[in-house]
Amino acid sequence: SKGKFVEKILPDALQLIASNIRAGLTTERALIVSARPEFGPLELELKKASKRILTGTPIQDALAEIANRIQSKSLEKTIWLVNKGIGSGGQIADVLTQLSDDLREQNSLQDEIRANISIYIMLIFFAAAIGAPMMFGISSFIVQILSKQISGLQNIEVPVAQVSSRTPFAGLPQSNISPDFVLVFAELALLVTVIFASLTMGVINTGNEKNGFKYLPVLFIISFAAFFAIRLILSTMFKQLI
Structure with missing residues (x-):
């Protein structure tokens, strides 16, 4: 946006104005x-402010x-801050230079924060899209x-006379949990993971979890595609065991 662009070039603009004032x-x-021209929308505004000052408008108002x-x-x-400095009788060039340095430091910190946020988002995305599936x-x-x-072992008939406590798998209990149930549970757990990962990325990136819903479709497609792809690969590799 126009405001974001101006924030990036503002330190350079302030430094240039200060240098010109110091030059007399x-x-x-x-x-x-x-x-x-490289200052974009700020170029036009600086020219307008200059013309207003020439026509008698106070510099603070311009x-x-x-x-x-x-x-x-x-x-x-x-x-x-510039207007406060002017009102208190300070040197405009010094005020502009100090503000320029402060803004550069602020922009540098913001860039570092954005880089760290990007790393966190990538880790969460990888965990939900690859790790969890x-x-x-x-x-x-x-x-x-x-x-x-x-x-298969439970279907093997062993003569009663040969059954003892030492017989392998003797008295093996029948599991009440079917593979289909586990598969459905895994899919639901993956869906919940994807949803919470999307919300978390929204909070980290913008501070609002609702903005994380934009990641949901992509994350959903990738994670479930990876989930079924892994099962397909394993089924192909170990088909003799199924």
Whole structure:
């Protein structure tokens, strides 16, 4: 957006204006000379502010109108601080230089925070899209194999005379949990994991869990595709056990 763009170039613009003022230019002249094309929407606003100052508008009012047209909290705070500095009789160039340094440091911290947030989101995405499907896919397949093997052992008829406490699998209990139940449970657990992962990414990225729903369709497709792909691969590799 326009406000975000201005926030990025604002430190450079302030530094340039300060340099022009130190070079001996008047404030209004420094503003118009500093209005460069690379500053985008700020270029036009600086030229307008310069013209207003030339026509008699107080510099504080001319600068305040810039913040009214460009929606940016950083720009609004910066102009407020500049006007405070001017009102208290401070040197405009020094005020602008200090604000420029502070904004650069602030932007650097924000970039670092965004980088860390991106790493967290990638980890959560990987866990929900790859890690969880692998875990649920492998575990549900193992249950399917074990259930099949145990069922086969229970169907083996052993003469009563040969049955003893030492007979392998003698008296093996019948499991009440079917492989189909485990498969459905794994799918539901994966769905819950995907939903909560999406909400968590929304909170981390924007501070609002509702914004995480935009990740849900992609995460759902990838995770369930991985889940069934893993089961298919395992079924192909160990088809003799099924």
